[in-house]
Amino acid sequence: MPNERSTTAFDPESVPVKDASTVMLVRDSARGVEVFLLQRVVGMDFAGGMTVFPGGGVDRSDSEASVRWTGRDVQWWAQRFDVTPARAQALVLAAVRETFEECGVLLAGQDPESVLADTAPHAQARGQLEARELSFGDFLTREGLVLRADLLRPWARWITPLGERRRYDTHFFVAAAPEGQNADGETSEAEHVLWQTPAESLEHWRSGRSVLLPPTWAQLTELSKYATVAEILAAEPKIPTILPIMSRTDTGIHIAFDGDEGYYDGGGPHPWANRDDI
Template sequence: MVSNHERAPRVHPEVPAKDASTVILIRDAAAGAGTSGIEVFLLRRVQGMAFAGGMTVFPGGGVDPSDAHADFRWAGPSVEWWAQRFSTDAALAKALVCAAVRETFEECGVLLAGPSTDTVVEDTSEYTEARVRLEKRELSFSDFLDAENLVLRADLLRPWANWITPIGERRRYDTRFFVAAAPRGQVADGATSEAEEVVWQSPVDALARWRAGGSILLPPTWSQLEALGAFGSVAEVLAAEPEIPAILPTLITDEEPIRVEFPGQEGYYQAGPHPWSARETAPKAGK
């Protein structure tokens, strides 16, 4: 079921939404860190990028054709389970999970895979060259996993949300959000051509920085930070089973300023700055 408003945007002809995956990496706040609860990994997109330049986002991107045809070892819930949770078919569900793990590795070096169904890689530095080739699309993720004899750990992911770019945007994405705990021993970094800055922050601190004008959060990112701020630990997040309606905001273009309307928007417009243009309202996805 799609949550939508009745007003129709009048900017661009409707374009199809590209399937995409975004992963919210979380960890428990360190003792003595001055905060409690969880922290999330955020990156600020490089200024001047064609899409969402300068925005603070979670790692993620569009489903690649190779994701849909990937053949690899899989640990965790079946593709049918993922299809049911994201209200899609099994083939797309598999591609979405593959894209989630691939994009997380490309964008921050965290690899949700291991030598067996119950282990996870502890140090990803040995895969630096492969990471670069994956980002350049010189290597498929399936071939990478096969060459390194690794199992994709789908059981480390949890389905979380689904946001669709408003009709009327130049670029549109049907983005499924996942959550995953950062594997012990692995280091999330900013060694990607798309990141200008990376940071671990509590949801509360991330929202405070946004309200102070230190970052730009698009509605889907803001919404996930708001929701995650209610959890006290990683274990609580991973145990949650949220409903996942498809959220399709409405782009309002016949008023100033141009804005989007979406469920729960009141806090967004009351609390922070919103210096984006009409074409920057999409959830972060794609390359």
């Protein structure tokens, strides 16, 4: 049977842009602020083999869920990300859901002032959520949990450039890892996971031991400017919508964005270096 990708014309303009949420979990350590990272399984359709933060696409159930919520209201989130209130709710729910699915950290508690100290009792539900056998709203309601939106901060927004076969409008959040909860790699999407300072992660990339997409590189670069988690959570960054431009060059494919010279001059591997499919 012929390979569909090689025989079917690719129309970049027809690729839909899907909403996605990504959460940068941070914690203080003797070496400074550390951030939780996953290396995605090689061969995945999007960002396979690359080092990323926990996150993923918004589900329809995230938009339709009715949950107890504490923190800034939906309108505030909508203004910060420049989206409709309905999209803002879905993005926040997706951020909390994806973080739970991908590393077992759940930003929720039995009441508006608490956060779960241990998520192990919800391991079965975590698997059901990842398999899409259970909606996040139903899970929170069943367990009597309050979503702690106040533990999240909006951080950045990047859109996958025109020319990719999968495109996402990704909204970045930051959150402090809750005391007592253990971020793990018990997900089908991760080859392995680790905590690193942003500087360590960038050095890991420069030495060729990891591959970072431009948005991941940009957020690690920004996080490296902060000395403590408290400073990060107190920050109120501007959140422009960043849409990089993809183009062909003599060496492969170039992704242009504000500050891209730091990415291309940094010495690390670039995921598009040898591509010729645009």
